[in-house]
Amino acid sequence: MGEDRRIYVHKSLGGGAVADVLLWKRRCGAVVLLVSATSLWFLFEKAGYNILSFTANVILLLVAILFFWAKSASLLNRPLPPIPDLEISEESILKAADILQVWTNQALSVARDISVGGNLKLFLKVVFGLWFISYIGSFFNFLTLLYIGVLLSMSVPVLYHKYQDQVDEKLMVAHKTIHTQYRKIDNNILQKIPMVRNKEKKAQ
Secondary structure: OHHHHHHHHHHHOOOOHHHHHHOOOOHHHHHHHHHHHHHHHHHHHHOOOOHHHHHHHHHHHHHHHHHHHHHHHHHHOOOOOOOOOOOOOHHHHHHHHHHHHHHHHHHHHHHHHHHOOOOHHHHHHHHHHHHHHHHHHOOOOHHHHHHHHHHHHHHHHHHHHHOHHHHHHHHHHHHHHHHHHHHHHHHHOHHHOHHHHHHHHHHO
8 A cells, every 4th residue: 555655656746757856766867956956056046156147158168069079070080969859849839838728727717716706715815825925935036946946846755755654644634623723714704704695695
């Protein structure tokens, strides 16, 4: 049973190379990702390097290397630089468009439920979520948040994979507690708001 659940964790992360990296099954790839993210964060956040200048310098260096490699190869009868055909497949574009469509429709559905349907509970959830994001953003900039996201993605899945039974037990207890408190708030506060009462009478 535990092994099946661990397999489910791997599948929930995509079941491919990305899942192997996040679960540290490919240690080399995980180390490269972690070191690369840390190096970039240090360059842009601590060393004060500009991301636009860094990108331009890297591209300039690559173009110069490829140019002189190709020239020397033609003079010395050496093979040309092995540059693959970098193309975005139509399948990848359609898949990305489908994902974007799902997210957009979900956002529009939430907006419609709030503005037209007058869903007070959903409105409070959205307000709290946006306030929480704004509160966290006041402490960190976007790059630091992105780096924290990389660190969490490299640590949380593997820890959950290792201690899944204990974590699920704690999450069930926390879920029951939050659900109980939410029902108390719902009964004591939300049900006393006139808009909620009117909607209930119309439904009846």
